[in-house]
Amino acid sequence: MFNEMKTDDQVREPYRALVEWMEASGPEVLEQKRLEAETLFRKIGITFAVYGEGGDPERLIPFDLIPRIFTAGEWRKLERGVKQRARALNTFLYDVYHNAEIIKAGIVPAELVFKNAAFEPAVIGIDPPRKVYSHIVGVDIVRTGPEDFYVLEDNCRTPSGVSYMLENREIMMRMFPDLFKSLRIEPVEGYSDMLLKTLKSIAPNKCDRDPNIVVLTPGAMNSAYYEHSFLADQMGVELVEGQDLFVSGGRVYMRTTRGPERVDVIYRRIDDDYIDPLCFRSDSVLGIPGLMNVYRSGGVAICSAPGAGVADDKAVYTYVPDMIRFYLGQEPILNNVPTWKCGKPDDLKYVLENLGDLVVKEVHGSGGYGMLVGPASTKEEQVTYAERIKADPGDFIAQPTLSLSACPTFVESGIAPRHVDFRPFCLVGDNIRLAPGGLTRVAMREGSLVVNSSQGGGVKDTWIMAE
Amino acid sequence: MLSRTADNLFWLSRYVERAENMARLMEMGYRMALMPSTGDGNRSEWESVLSASGCQGGYDPNAPLRQEEVANFLIFNRDNPSSIINCFEAARASARAMRTAITAEMWEALNNALMELRRPSIHNLAKNELPEFIDWVKRQGSLFRGTTDSTLLRNDGYDFIRLGTFIERADNTARLLDVKYYVLLPETSMVGDGVDNYQWTTVLRAASSLRAFHWVYRDDYSPYRIAHFLILNPFSPRSLAHCSEHITQHLERLARHYGQRRPVHGQAVEMYSLLTQSDMEEIFANGLHGFLNDFQARNRALSAAIAETYHFGGQ
Numbered sequence: 133m134f135n136e137m138k139t140d141d142q143v144r145e146p147y148r149a150l151v152e153w154m155e156a157s158g159p160e161v162l163e164q165k166r167l168e169a170e171t172l173f174r175k176i177g178i179t180f181a182v183y184g185e186g187g188d189p190e191r192l193i194p195f196d197l198i199p200r201i202f203t204a205g206e207w208r209k210l211e212r213g214v215k216q217r218a219r220a221l222n223t224f225l226y227d228v229y230h231n232a233e234i235i236k237a238g239i240v241p242a243e244l245v246f247k248n249a250a251f252e253p254a255v256i257g258i259d260p261p262r263k264v265y266s267h268i269v270g271v272d273i274v275r276t277g278p279e280d281f282y283v284l285e286d287n288c289r290t291p292s293g294v295s296y297m298l299e300n301r302e303i304m305m306r307m308f309p310d311l312f313k314s315l316r317i318e319p320v321e322g323y324s325d326m327l328l329k330t331l332k333s334i335a336p337n338k339c340d341r342d343p344n345i346v347v348l349t350p351g352a353m354n355s356a357y358y359e360h361s362f363l364a365d366q367m368g369v370e371l372v373e374g375q376d377l378f379v380s381g382g383r384v385y386m387r388t389t390r391g392p393e394r395v396d397v398i399y400r401r402i403d404d405d406y407i408d409p410l411c412f413r414s415d416s417v418l419g420i421p422g423l424m425n426v427y428r429s430g431g432v433a434i435c436s437a438p439g440a441g442v443a444d445d446k447a448v449y450t451y452v453p454d455m456i457r458f459y460l461g462q463e464p465i466l467n468n469v470p471t472w473k474c475g476k477p478d479d480l481k482y483v484l485e486n487l488g489d490l491v492v493k494e495v496h497g498s499g500g501y502g503m504l505v506g507p508a509s510t511k512e513e514q515v516t517y518a519e520r521i522k523a524d525p526g527d528f529i530a531q532p533t534l535s536l537s538a539c540p541t542f543v544e545s546g547i548a549p550r551h552v553d554f555r556p557f558c559l560v561g562d563n564i565r566l567a568p569g570g571l572t573r574v575a576m577r578e579g580s581l582v583v584n585s586s587q588g589g590g591v592k593d594t595w596i597m598a599e
Numbered sequence: 600m601l602s603r604t605a606d607n608l609f610w611l612s613r614y615v616e617r618a619e620n621m622a623r624l625m626e627m628g629y630r631m632a633l634m635p636s637t638g639d640g641n642r643s644e645w646e647s648v649l650s651a652s653g654c655q656g657g658y659d660p661n662a663p664l665r666q667e668e669v670a671n672f673l674i675f676n677r678d679n680p681s682s683i684i685n686c687f688e689a690a691r692a693s694a695r696a697m698r699t700a701i702t703a704e705m706w707e708a709l710n711n712a713l714m715e716l717r718r719p720s721i722h723n724l725a726k727n728e729l730p731e732f733i734d735w736v737k738r739q740g741s742l743f744r745g746t747t748d749s750t751l752l753r754n755d756g757y758d759f760i761r762l763g764t765f766i767e768r769a770d771n772t773a774r775l776l777d778v779k780y781y782v783l784l785p786e787t788s789m790v791g792d793g794v795d796n797y798q799w800t801t802v803l804r805a806a807s808s809l810r811a812f813h814w815v816y817r818d819d820y821s822p823y824r825i826a827h828f829l830i831l832n833p834f835s836p837r838s839l840a841h842c843s844e845h846i847t848q849h850l851e852r853l854a855r856h857y858g859q860r861r862p863v864h865g866q867a868v869e870m871y872s873l874l875t876q877s878d879m880e881e882i883f884a885n886g887l888h889g890f891l892n893d894f895q896a897r898n899r900a901l902s903a904a905i906a907e908t909y910h911f912g913g914q
Contacts, residue, residue: 352696357695376601
C-alpha cells in the first residue's frame with residue numbers, strides 16, 4: 133500500500149512542512165482543532181442526508197483535518213489528464229446523438245449506446261450550445277503508487293461534492309492560518325466564478341441579453357441540497373424548484389413576487405427522468421412540463437444536457453481510452469482500471485472464479501450502493517452476489533481490488549492511514565476550466581476501500597502546492 | 600424574488616413570533632395561577648391559556664388542565680402544529696428551503712434554537728423552571744429579530760419577514776386581551792376587584808409592557824388604560840396600532856419597490872385607520888370582544904391577501 137505521507141519512514145516532500153507543524157503542535161492541539169472544526173460544520177449546516185438509512189436526515193460527513201497534498205508536478209499530470217477526458221467525453225456525446233462515427237468505426241458497440249437506459253432518444257439531432265453536453269465532469273481518480281494514477285469512473289451528469297472542496301478549504305484556512313501563510317497552496321475559491329462563466333458561455337441561441345441563470349434543485353430533502361444552495365449563493369443566482377418554473381410561449385419563466393421572469397440557463401441538479409413530466413416520467417412532480425420543447429427549440433440551455441448520462445455508464449467507461457485515441461488522436465494521460473465486462477462469456481467466467489479478489493459493481497449503480505468488495509466479503513455474500521451476476525451478467529463489471537493509496541487520518545485510536553480517492557471538477561463551456569483542487573474522500577473504517585459518503589466515508593481538504 | 604422564497608420568509612418570521620407568543624401566553628397563565636383561588640365559577644388559568652392559544656382542539660379532553668400537562672402540550676407536543684418545538688421546526692425548514700435568502704447569522708440563530716429544543720435536557724428546564732424556559736424562548740425570538748435587523752439586506756425579502764412578524768404579533772396581542780376579557784373573567788360581578796386588576800397587570804407583563812406602561816400612564820392600572828395601551832397606543836411595540844402601522848409601511852415599501860399598488864394596500868390602510876380613528880370608550884361600549892374578533896378577522900384576511908398578491912403557493 134502506498135502511503136502518501138511516508139515511504140520507507142521518509143516523509144515525502146510535499147508533506148514535510150505539515151508533519152513538522154503537527155509534531156510541534158502535539159496531539160492535544162490537534163484534537164482541539166478537530167472539535168472546533170466539527171462545531172463549525174454543524175453551525176454552518178453543511179450536512180449530507182443518506183437515502184433510505186433513517187436516522188438523522190442531516191448527518192455530518194466526517195471531516196478530517198489532515199490534508200491530502202499533491203506536488204505541482206503531480207497536479208500538472210492530473211490536470212492534463214482530466215481535461216483530456218472531459219473533452220473526449222463531450223465529443224463522444226455529440227457523436228452518439230448525431231452521426232455515431234465511433235460506432236460506425238466499430239470501436240464502441242452499438243447496443244451498448246443505443247440500448248443504454250441513459251441514452252436519450254428525445255435529444256437525437258439537437259445541437260446544444262457550443263456542442264457541450266456535460267458541463268461539469270467529475271472524474272474519480274485513485275492512486276496506487278508514486279506515479280500510478282487510475283480513473284475509477286467518470287461522472288458526467290451532476291457530480292456532487294464541490295461544495296466540500298470549497299468549504300473544507302474555508303474551514304482549514306480558519307483553523308490553520310499559519311500554515312497557509314508559510315506554504316504556497318493553490319487557491320480553489322475561483323471555482324464558483326469559473327462555474328458562472330461556464331454557465332454564461334452556454335446561453336441558448338435565442339438569448340439576446342446577459343443570461344438569467346438558475347440552479348434547479350429537487351428540494352431541501354435532497355441529500356446534496358446544501359451544495360445546491362451553496363453554489364447558487366456563491367454565484368448570486370436563484371435557487372429554484374420545479375414548482376417555481378413554468379413554460380409559456382416557447383420560453384421558461386420563474387414565478388416571482390413581481391410576476392413571471394424569464395430564465396435562460398438552468399443548472400439542474402435533478403436527474404433526466406424528472407425534469408419534464410411530459411417528456412419523461414409522467415409521475416414526476418419535481419420537473420417542469422414542457423421544458424424539453426423549449427430546450428429543443430433553443431429557448432433555454434440545460435446543464436448538464438439531457439442524455440449526458442450515457443457517457444458515464446460503467447460499461448461505456450471501459451471505452452474512454454479508445455474515445456481519446458479516436459476523437460483526439462492522443463494517448464490517454466490517465467489510465468483506466470482494467471475492467472472485466474461480465475456480459476462477455478470469458479470475462480464472466482473469470483469474474484465468477486475470482487469473486488474473492490475483485491470489486492464487482494452494477495453498471496448503472498452509483499454512490500457505492502450494491503457493490504461487492506471481494507476481499508472484504510464473506511463466502512455467503514459472494515454466493516448470493518454470484519447469483520445476481522448470473523441472472524443478468526450484462527449489468528455487472530468487475531475490477532481488480534486496487535491497493536488504494538492511504539493518507540494519515542484522525543481515527544479513534546489516534547492518527548492512522550486510511551484509503552483515499554480524489555474527484556476534481558472539470559468545467560466545460562467556451563473553455564475547459566479546472567480549479568486546482570478537488571474533493572478527497574477517505575474511507576474512515578480500517579482497511580475499507582469504500583469512500584462514498586453514503587457509506588460512512590469522510591472528506592479531506594486537498595492541497596495543490598504552487599511551483 | 601421568487602414567490603416561494605417570499606412565502607417562506609413570511610412564514611418563517613410568523614413561526615418565530617408565534618413560538619415567542621406561546622411562551623408569553625404561558626407566562627400569563629403561570630403568573631395568574633400564582634394568585635390564591637378566585638372562587639367558584641372561574642375557569643382555570645391553564646384552561647384559559649389553552650383556549651387563547653387557539654390549539655385547544657388538539658388537547659386530550661381527559662388530560663388534567665394543570666401547568667405541567669398544558670405547558671408540555673404547548674411546548675413539546677408534536678401533534679400540536681403551533682407547539683413551540685413545531686414552530687421552530689417549521690421556521691428552520693422554511694429557512695433551509697431558502698438558505699440563500701437569509702444570512703448565516705439568522706440561520707445560526709434558528710438552527711441553534713432548534714438544536715437546543717431537541718435536546719432532552721430542555722424538558723427538565725421547562726418542567727421545573729418554566730419562567731426560565733419562557734425567557735429562553737423569548738431570547739431566541741430576540742436573537743432572530745436582532746440578526747435580521749443587523750445583517751439582512753433591506754430588500755423586498757426584509758419586508759416579507761417584517762410583515763410576518765407584525766401580522767403574527769397583532770394576532771397574539773388580540774388573543775392576550777381576549778383571554779383576559781372574555782375567557783378568564785366573564786362574570787361582571789368580579790370585574791374591577793383586586794383579582795381583576797392583578798389579571799390586567801398580568802396581561803401587561805406577558806406583553807413585556809409593565810414598565811413601559813408606567814412611563815406612559817404613571818400608576819393607574821385601569822383596564823381601560825391597559826386596553827388602550829395594547830390596542831390604540833402607537834408607541835407600544837406590541838399594540839395593534841403599532842403592528843398595523845408597520846404592516847402598512849412594509850406594504851408601501853413593496854409597492855414602491857415593485858412599482859405596483861394593489862388592493863392589498865388599501866386593505867392595510869383601512870385596518871390601520873380603524874385603529875387610529877377609534878377611541879376606547881367607543882370600543883368598550885360596543886364590546887371589546889366583538890372588536891377584537893373583528894380585528895383578528897381583518898388581520899387574517901390581510902395575510903391571505905398578501906399571499907395572493909405576491910403569488911405565494913405557486914399561484
